[in-house]
Amino acid sequence: MSGRRSRSRQSSGTSRISEEQINDLIIKLQQLLPELRDNRRSDKVSAARVLQETCNYIRNLHREVDDLSERLSELLANTDTAQAALIRSLLTQ
Amino acid sequence: MASLISDNEQPSMTINPNSTAHVRKKKRFSSSSPSSSASISTESHPRWRSEKQHRIYSAKLIQALKQVRLSSSSSVTSSPTTHTRGKAVREAADRALAVSARGRTLWSRAILANRIKLKFRKHKRPRQTVIPAMTTVVTTGTSRNKKRRVSVVRLNKKSIPTVNRKVRVLGRLVPGCKKESVPVILEEATDYIQALEMQVRAMNSLVELLSGSASAPPPI
Numbered sequence: 001m002s003g004r005r006s007r008s009r010q011s012s013g014t015s016r017i018s019e020e021q022i023n024d025l026i027i028k029l030q031q032l033l034p035e036l037r038d039n040r041r042s043d044k045v046s047a048a049r050v051l052q053e054t055c056n057y058i059r060n061l062h063r064e065v066d067d068l069s070e071r072l073s074e075l076l077a078n079t080d081t082a083q084a085a086l087i088r089s090l091l092t093q
Numbered sequence: 094m095a096s097l098i099s100d101n102e103q104p105s106m107t108i109n110p111n112s113t114a115h116v117r118k119k120k121r122f123s124s125s126s127p128s129s130s131a132s133i134s135t136e137s138h139p140r141w142r143s144e145k146q147h148r149i150y151s152a153k154l155i156q157a158l159k160q161v162r163l164s165s166s167s168s169v170t171s172s173p174t175t176h177t178r179g180k181a182v183r184e185a186a187d188r189a190l191a192v193s194a195r196g197r198t199l200w201s202r203a204i205l206a207n208r209i210k211l212k213f214r215k216h217k218r219p220r221q222t223v224i225p226a227m228t229t230v231v232t233t234g235t236s237r238n239k240k241r242r243v244s245v246v247r248l249n250k251k252s253i254p255t256v257n258r259k260v261r262v263l264g265r266l267v268p269g270c271k272k273e274s275v276p277v278i279l280e281e282a283t284d285y286i287q288a289l290e291m292q293v294r295a296m297n298s299l300v301e302l303l304s305g306s307a308s309a310p311p312p313i
Binding site: 028033047054055057062064066072073074076077090 | 255256267
């Protein structure tokens, strides 16, 4: 393992964080994104594009969570305790 | 160093690279093998997609939401400010999500620290030494799968400032990663995205349940 680390350090002489590591992390990130994961084309996706899609995806998820929170708050305000207990029992079965 | 690696994710990758394909399959078809993914609790990718994790999170979410509802109904100001109630629900959901992370990630600790207003700085140091050891092991796995997956263009000198800028933007989106280094931000982002996806799925199913029961009472 120390041999691999010295080899990756030689690729970039200045910083301890090598480009190989960053590249691997970006590949992992790309496979999480729904738009770039099922890409069947053979051309490569640039790192900047992956990062841009990641930012957009996180913003989308935040917005979805906010919308769902608002809907949940309205629904919770209208239902009474009996239905909430019913839902809890349904979820824990 | 070995103990630090085991504290972080993916200890099975040191054994053989064939397990990475198994991990990827488990990520996609998590519903078909809930028992096996629940037993391996230290891997990051199936962690947020297992049935057991889903149950844990939804139970915590229900409890937190009930507390929110009770506190808002007991207060005098029951004004129709859906934004404040929505924000309270969002915070409760985020808090439940952060607790489900069991304190292993930066963003979960940042979310909880913002609520309680404490700082957990002593946990940040060991994480930065773990990351180089982990990613050097990952190279053996991804080199096998590159024929199926699209590979990323190697970073050249021109694109480094662009990548740096975008990583900084990403760091501002993920809670608690504004001042972290690049690999830390990338790793936190992968975990955060999966946790957020689980949160969206859980809240979606909860909304469906609530709206379904409100319109037509179940025949029990």
